[in-house]
Amino acid sequence: MNPFKTLGEKPWLAQPAGIEHSARDGLATAQSAARIALRFILAIVTVIFFLFILTFLSRSQYPDFQALAGQPWQPFTDPSRLWFNTGLLALSSLAIQFGVYAARREQLNNAIAGISSAVFFALMFLLAQLSLWQHLQSLGFYINTNPANSYFYLLTAIHGLHLLGGLLVLTNVVFRVWYDGALDRLSGPLQLCATYWHYLLGIWLVLFALLTSRPETINALAAMCGF
Amino acid sequence: MEHVAIADQVDELHDPDTFITKYVWSQDHKVIAIQYSLTAIFVGLVALVLSGLMRLQLGFPDSFDFIDPGSYLQFVTMHGMIMVIYLLTALFLGGFGNYMIPLMIGARDMVFPYLNMMSFWFYLLSVIILLSSFFAPGGPTGAGWTLYPPQAILQGTPGYDWGIILMLVSLAVFIIAFTMGGLNYVTTVLQARTRGMTLMRMPLTIWGIFTATILGLLAFPALLVSAIMMLLDKLLGTSFFMPAIVSLGESMDYTGGSPVLFQHLFWFFGHPEVYIVALPAFGLVSDVLATHARKNIFGYRMMVWAIVAIGGLSFVVWAHHMYVSGMNPYFGFFFATTTLIIAIPTAIKVYNWVLTLWHGNIHLTVPMLFAIGFIFTFTHGGLTGLFLGNVVIDLPLSDTYFVVAHFHMVMGVSPIMVLFAALYHWYPLITGRMLNVKLGQAHFWFTFLGTYAIYLPMHYLGFLGVPRRYFATGDTSFIPESAQTLNAGITVSALIVGAAQLIFLYNAFYSFRKGEKAGHNPWQATSLEWQTPDVPPRHGNWGEKLPVVYRWAYDYSVPGTKEDFVPQTVPPEEVPMSAGDTVGDNV
Ligand code: HEM
Numbered sequence: 084m085n086p087f088k089t090l091g092e093k094p095w096l097a098q099p100a101g102i103e104h105s106a107r108d109g110l111a112t113a114q115s116a117a118r119i120a121l122r123f124i125l126a127i128v129t130v131i132f133f134l135f136i137l138t139f140l141s142r143s144q145y146p147d148f149q150a151l152a153g154q155p156w157q158p159f160t161d162p163s164r165l166w167f168n169t170g171l172l173a174l175s176s177l178a179i180q181f182g183v184y185a186a187r188r189e190q191l192n193n194a195i196a197g198i199s200s201a202v203f204f205a206l207m208f209l210l211a212q213l214s215l216w217q218h219l220q221s222l223g224f225y226i227n228t229n230p231a232n233s234y235f236y237l238l239t240a241i242h243g244l245h246l247l248g249g250l251l252v253l254t255n256v257v258f259r260v261w262y263d264g265a266l267d268r269l270s271g272p273l274q275l276c277a278t279y280w281h282y283l284l285g286i287w288l289v290l291f292a293l294l295t296s297r298p299e300t301i302n303a304l305a306a307m308c309g310f
Numbered sequence: 311m312e313h314v315a316i317a318d319q320v321d322e323l324h325d326p327d328t329f330i331t332k333y334v335w336s337q338d339h340k341v342i343a344i345q346y347s348l349t350a351i352f353v354g355l356v357a358l359v360l361s362g363l364m365r366l367q368l369g370f371p372d373s374f375d376f377i378d379p380g381s382y383l384q385f386v387t388m389h390g391m392i393m394v395i396y397l398l399t400a401l402f403l404g405g406f407g408n409y410m411i412p413l414m415i416g417a418r419d420m421v422f423p424y425l426n427m428m429s430f431w432f433y434l435l436s437v438i439i440l441l442s443s444f445f446a447p448g449g450p451t452g453a454g455w456t457l458y459p460p461q462a463i464l465q466g467t468p469g470y471d472w473g474i475i476l477m478l479v480s481l482a483v484f485i486i487a488f489t490m491g492g493l494n495y496v497t498t499v500l501q502a503r504t505r506g507m508t509l510m511r512m513p514l515t516i517w518g519i520f521t522a523t524i525l526g527l528l529a530f531p532a533l534l535v536s537a538i539m540m541l542l543d544k545l546l547g548t549s550f551f552m553p554a555i556v557s558l559g560e561s562m563d564y565t566g567g568s569p570v571l572f573q574h575l576f577w578f579f580g581h582p583e584v585y586i587v588a589l590p591a592f593g594l595v596s597d598v599l600a601t602h603a604r605k606n607i608f609g610y611r612m613m614v615w616a617i618v619a620i621g622g623l624s625f626v627v628w629a630h631h632m633y634v635s636g637m638n639p640y641f642g643f644f645f646a647t648t649t650l651i652i653a654i655p656t657a658i659k660v661y662n663w664v665l666t667l668w669h670g671n672i673h674l675t676v677p678m679l680f681a682i683g684f685i686f687t688f689t690h691g692g693l694t695g696l697f698l699g700n701v702v703i704d705l706p707l708s709d710t711y712f713v714v715a716h717f718h719m720v721m722g723v724s725p726i727m728v729l730f731a732a733l734y735h736w737y738p739l740i741t742g743r744m745l746n747v748k749l750g751q752a753h754f755w756f757t758f759l760g761t762y763a764i765y766l767p768m769h770y771l772g773f774l775g776v777p778r779r780y781f782a783t784g785d786t787s788f789i790p791e792s793a794q795t796l797n798a799g800i801t802v803s804a805l806i807v808g809a810a811q812l813i814f815l816y817n818a819f820y821s822f823r824k825g826e827k828a829g830h831n832p833w834q835a836t837s838l839e840w841q842t843p844d845v846p847p848r849h850g851n852w853g854e855k856l857p858v859v860y861r862w863a864y865d866y867s868v869p870g871t872k873e874d875f876v877p878q879t880v881p882p883e884e885v886p887m888s889a890g891d892t893v894g895d896n897v
């Protein structure tokens with residue numbers, strides 16, 4: 084659909100024959116509706132994180148802001164724990180994608196295996212993030228001691244909540260398919276879940292990069308945004 | 311099995327049979343719409359009472375013991391927030407969006423009915439949380455509907471403890487509710503249109519609601535983000551927005567946060583929000599005007615373009631609310647320019663409404679009265695907006711009653727006018743009965759003239775420099791005695807207008823049982839919602855078969871046709887022609 088062409092139509096004129104029965108109208112499937120809705124959800128998620136990140140960059144230009152990396156005593160100068168967590172999330176993404184491939188070929192056991200390991204790794208990721216919180220607190224980096232810390236807790240929490248929401252939807256999809264006994268209908272919804280999963284992985288990578296940036300990088304980014 | 315079209319899924323069609331599934335835990339878009347509307351009207355009445363209390367204090371200072379400076383601020387805040395978010399947004403999108411979208415595009419229901427139902431229950435929850443703050447220790451927040459930090463969460467502002475927390479949580483829940491509903495509205499419009507219903511054949515109501523919903527989906531996150539960060543500032547002592555500050559002689563633990571950052575976030579939501587309210591109103595009023603003037607809407611395409619253009623531009627004008635905030639002065643120039651640009655598509659719409667009336671066959675029905683009233687009030691409020699959009703004019707007028715008058719004319723009275731136009735217009739469809747005309751006319755004249763009696767003088771008070779959000783102005787050198795007399799007059803008008811709304815409530819209740827039976831299509835309208843087999847439409851809306859659409863929604867007074875309207879469902883070869891025989895090419 085070309086929006087400019089659509090907006091250029093003249094609906095008051097008699098329409099060329101055939102337009103009354105253009106096949107798509109009124110014939111949307113649940114799957115195509117869900118796909119559209121997912122696009123909007125991803126747009127909303129993007130706006131949320133975009134705004135958080137903008138405020139992060141803006142806030143970073145005030146003198147009390149101390150980035151979490153760059154100096155030897157800062158926790159993310161050595162980001163190995165973050166890499167470990169990233170690995171867990173990436174495994175979760177891989178597993179769900181494997182589940183999608185299996186579901187498409189109607190290999191049920193493999194699909195279930197894929198989904199369960201995706202859930203497992205996602206939960207592991209969340210636990211690992213929690214333990215990272217504890218680690219930071221044990222080092223004395225509390226949420227209110229510095230705006231950079233505040234953003235670390237805030238962004239990881241919001242990202243985690245999005246993942247939890249995804250887990251809820253995934254569980255719902257699996258159970259609904261299960262009860263309807265329509266296992267051949269698994270791959271469509273699962274594909275949408277997988278898209279969401281990969282998207283959250285992408286967002287996490289952005290957050291990772293931001294939170295482990297040295298002050299110079301952050302300042303340069305902020306300058307680019309005009310802060 | 312995999313590719314069943316939503317419209318053909320028969321299992322969705324089973325009528326709900328128990329009272330609970332039919333009226334309470336219902337997934338039918340029409341029931342949800344009514345639930346949304348009744349809840350919204352209920353909180354709206356609370357907000358109306360609050361405004362009456364404020365007016366009592368302003369008109370007759372020191373006469374009422376139960377209004378002290380603190381509670382006055384609480385009334386201001388709750389009044390504003392309820393009116394903008396919990397009444398107008400909820401009623402236009404949750405109420406009219408839910409009712410109109412499936413009916414006007416020829417669908418059986420929303421595409422995600424369960425999500426739609428949850429949307430209402432979350433909305434109800436947000437309303438309950440909001441109202442519970444009246445009973446919380448310290449009462450509701452008095453921070454102003456803009457909730458600016460640092461004052462919103464510091465001692466000295468009423469409700470700085472529980473009130474503000476409940477407000478922020480309630481907003482977050484509302485946003486979740488809106489998002490669930492909004493996903494439904496946009497997806498339904500994009501996916502569930504019936505055969506022949508191309509995008510450009512949709513009534514403008516749907517275009518307004520559709521665009522407003524997209525604005526809401528993209529703008530509410532800004533409010534959510536700022537609410538979360540402010541909650542953390544309040545509860546966990548972070549300093550996102552809170553600067554280093556000395557409060558009541560004590561220096562607080564906050565370090566250098568940025569209150570202006572909050573204002574940017576808030577208005578990045580706040581300005582689109584005014585169009586989230588305005589665009590559905592634009593759409594609804596266009597359809598009411600065309601129907602009751604028996605004429606196609608003037609410049610349909612331009613109307614659609616204007617809606618889309620306004621929607622896009624509304625994201626780049628937000629800082630015109632912040633000319634006095636101490637932001638970078640160069641911003642003022644940019645935002646003044648964009649603000650004046652957005653006035654162009656807005657003005658186009660006003661011209662087109664007027665031109666729709668021009669040479670129309672105007673029926674002065676009650677909905678039409680309200681629709682014409684809207685053209686007046688909206689033009690009025692839009693013109694003062696042009697002035698405020700200029701930095702040099704805004705500086706002295708900012709935070710005075712001039713601004714209060716502006717936004718009440720443009721987003722208070724005008725959408726309310728449309729709301730009533732729409733309620734009088736669609737009540738026959740929703741209930742199957744007509745509202746009483748005489749009562750409706752009385753309601754209109756009290757409301758229309760009354761709002762002018764309230765808001766015209768406020769412009770003048772603004773010129774004098776009377777500040778907004780003040781419990782009392784005390785002795786000043788610049789506000790003359792006579793301002794007090796004027797204030798008393800405004801209060802009297804406000805109380806009369808408030809009381810006049812009882813006429814409507816009475817009419818709505820009375821006509822629900824005793825009103826004249828509406829029958830099919832009492833206004834002889836063309837759009838789909840009036841072509842359902844039953845009035846009011848039943849579950850599933852269309853009976854056995856979905857309607858097929860052959861034309862746009864504005865075939866009124868088509869030359870050569872027998873009647874002055876051709877419904878969207880009439881195929882070209884079946885249009886009754888005035889010469890007697892049916893000839894089909896004159897569509
Ligand atoms: C011609 C179009 C418009 C222009 C140029 C315009 C301009 C402005 C400006 C510059 C202000 C800021 C005044 C100040 O705080 O000093 C303002 C305030 C406001 N406007 Fe408009 N406006 C327009 C249309 C609208 C519409 C359509 C709505 C709502 C449907 C609206 C609702 C509001 C509200 C609620 C405020 C007050 C916000 C507050 O509490 O500070 N405006 N307008």
Ligand SMILES: [Cu+2]
Nearest residue numbers: 581628630631
């Ligand atoms: Cu604005």
